[in-house]
Amino acid sequence: MSVPKGDVFLAGVGGQGTLLASEVLCDAFLLSGFDVKKSEVHGMAQRGGSVTTHLRFGPKVFSPLIEPGKADLLIAFEMIEALRFAHYLRPGGAMVVNAQEIFPPSVATGQERYPQDAAERLRAVTDRLHMVDALAAALSMREVRAVNIVLVGAASHFLPLPEAAYEEAMKARLPEGIVAVNVQAFRAGRALLQPA
Amino acid sequence: MSVLAKKEELRLLSGNEAVARGAFEAGVKVASAYPGTPSTEILENFVRYEGVYAEWAPNEKVAVEVAIGASMGGVRALAAMKHVGVNVAADPIFTVSYTGVRGGLVIVTADDPELHSSQNEQDNRHYAVAAKIPMLEPSDSFEAKEFTLLAFELSERFDTPVFLRTTTRISHAKGVVRLGEPSGPAFAPGFTPDPAKWVMLPLNAKRRHVVVEERTKALREFAETWDGNRIEWGDRSLGIITSGVSYEYVKEAFPDASVLKIGLAWPLPDRLFREFAAGVSRVVVVEELDPHLEIHVKALGIPAQGKELIPIVGELDPRIVRQAITGEAIPVRAPEAVPPRPPNLCPGCPHRGLFFALKKLKVTVTGDIGCSTLAALPPLGAMDTCICMGASIGNAHGMEKALGRDGAGKVVSVIGDSTFLHSGVTGLMNVVYNRGASTVILLDNDITAMTGAQQNPATGKTLHGEPTRRTDLPALCRALGVDHVYTVNPHDMKRTEAVLRREVARPEPSVIITKAPCALLPEHRRKKRPVYEVIADLCTGCKACSRLGCPAIEWVPFTPEEAVAAGKKATQKGMARISPLLCDGCNQCPPLCKFQAILEKKP
Secondary structure (H helix, E strand, O other): OOOOOEEEEEEEEOOOOHHHHHHHHHHHHHHOOOEEEEEEOOHHHHOOOEEEEEEEEEOOOOOOOOOOOOEEEEEEOOHHHHHHOHHHEEEEEEEEEEOOOOOOHHHHOOOOOOOOOHHHHHHHHOOOEEEEOHHHHHHHOOOHHHHHHHHHHHHHHHOOOOHHHHHHHHHHHOOHHHHHHHHHHHHHHHHHOOOO | OOOOOOHHHEEEEEHHHHHHHHHHHOOOOEEEEOOOOOOOHHHHHHOOOOOOEEEEOOOHHHHHHHHHHHHHOOOOEEEEEEHHHHHHHHHHHHHHHHHOOOOOEEEEEEEOOOOOOOOOOOOOHHHHHHHOOOEEOOOOHHHHHHHHHHHHHHHHHHOOOEEEEEEHHHHOEEEEEEOOOOOOOOOOOOOOOOHHHHOOOHHHHHHHHHHHHHHHHHHHHHHHHOOOOEEEOOEEEEEEEEEOOHHHHHHHHOOOEEEEEEOEEEOOOHHHHHHHHHHOOOEEEEOOOOOHHHHHHHHOOOOOEOOOOOOOOOOOOHHHHHHHHHOOOOOOOOOOOOOOOOOOOOOOOHHHHHHHHHHOOOOEEEOOOOHHHHHHOOOOOOOOEOOOOOHHHHHHHHHHHHHHHHHOOOEEEEEEHHHHHHHHHHHHHHHHHOOOOOEEEEEEOOOEOOOOOEOOOOOOEOOOOOEOOOOOHHHHHHHOOOOEEEEEOOOOHHHHHHHHHHHHHOOOOEEEEEEOOOOOOHHHHHOOOOOEEEOOOOOOOOOOOHHHOOOOEEEEEOOHHHHHHOOOOOOOOEEEEEOOOOOOOOOOOHHHOOOOOEEEOOO
16 A cells, blocks of 8 residues: 655744644654654744744655645645645645734734635635634633643644544654643544544 | 545644754754754654654854764754854854764754844855855745755765755744654764864864865765755746745746756855856846845856845745736835834733833843843833843843943843853853943843743753753852842832942942742743722822733723713723733732722732
């Protein structure tokens, strides 16, 4: 049996926990016997700016970067960020987007409006667009920081791993005290979407 | 690689984590560094291993000097820094090349093509050539660990410091690494006096230079036969010479091409280049930034293509490499036009209060490296220059001297606590010594913030987390001869502005220390803080609060109908709103509202 391969692009705003989400995904792939690479940028970009992670898995991965137009799955933590990196998605790729608006400076200061047509424009990119309200799911658990793992749960429908792989990865990766809440967040996220 | 074989030995590590692991397995006893993206996590990870000593030095020069001392003392030692840090450390580096080492000595340079978090994108392979020091260049995390181990072996075998060069896509990319057992040098610590080797008087250094040239010849022979420099024969119609992360892009874009992978960026294997070129019909050199390999290959008389195809600016990726070599553009969807989201000072950042007050003075602000550089962006736009670590103070002094009387009271410099201790102290000493009148603003947020909260000499804690004597910043400034040193709370913008106005006008040097902790410090985040809200009925949409540029303050635009529906005049364009998820409770915005519309939110 050939090992499947794929490219997952994560986009969000600094502070939303994209890094931890990608760590859990990577560990889940590694534990399941895949070669995996991921790349992201630390430092200045993390201060409330756009942040991205390139995650690639397969039998053997060379480049740590995904090419534009090649990502099989785009997980976006915010709608503008989904649009900003939509060109990374391959034709027919899937997109899981958190329907949250975080105002960039030009919007927060009233120089321009938050794009009101964001959802429509995303739909024009792919008919495999899945909007979820990860923030509401996290808030209903009284843990706003769980948005990232809720999204991992929702996106897991589009990845070739069993549910147990993610839970094993969270147990291995996270401090003991926050494993339970994150497993709960993952399941809540997974329940937001139907199997692909 | 068979990933399934032995799972327990395999870890997913970043390049930085892999270098730290390699240093541990190599038995490194002493490591010193100054934090700098993308190198910071090397020491943060290394310090977690049992039985090692690691420290944050005030700057990269000190870090290298500490590592040299440890090597002289007979243990393996590591110094790590970002690319521009090597500029600071270049002085000891060029001479330790002459002395050589006792315990293995490795200097990590983490370059930043694409300037993800840097002020330039210099290519530090030039340092290997200029300082005559061998340089290993891994292509991923797996090699980052293996090459770190090898670097220590080579260092002791050839009596030389060794550079290990990474780039952002090595340092901050994760890949699978095979763990090994720690070992170490086969000799005991101890310093053996040997003036001819360690005392670089001209007489001794002249003899050591001869040794260095012989060493380079021996290393060149090693480069010819070491399997880290290797030919992967494939389709002979295209031969690509490459190194570092570019190798991964080449393998992705041209899986069938013949490839010469260079793992030792200096010295280079002439015979191997010739053998490769003779076996392929077209040679292309694929490397990020400068044509380091290309110039060498062409100097051998080998016809090759390089920078006429491959960009010299920024980082590469498989698409750029494929397009450059085949000339074919693969169509992709054009990026959507959306509002930009540049990095910003955090909600509750004490720097915001200072820069908001400073902007009112309409002075020229020479800036420095750190989070505070973000104040150069709108809407604050309160910084006019930024060159390198510590430059702000010298820049302000020079500008004052250039402007003469016309410049009096019109230039101030702004520098963070860690940056001041890195290389601002000598600048301030110069202001006092040379009868300047600069106003220096020292932003003391009790941490090295931009790189992700590292301790420094003024925070009272070491890298190991032990309490230590704090550098007393006001006392240090006074000891340098500054008579006017004042500490203010930058969240109190009214008081801060008053002190700024007074000190800028003073015809003598003065230092204003703005003291408030970084909003991201765990101690601060654990504190119970108020959250503010905008009382909708009172907001007139004047935007006085928006001008702070705080990410928590959002503008809600109105159409005339919406304005009327909200009980406002039809001409009101919108109103402010504070995100309760983002508000840090710093209390900078409430005093800015003339209508008292910003109040503490009741639980």
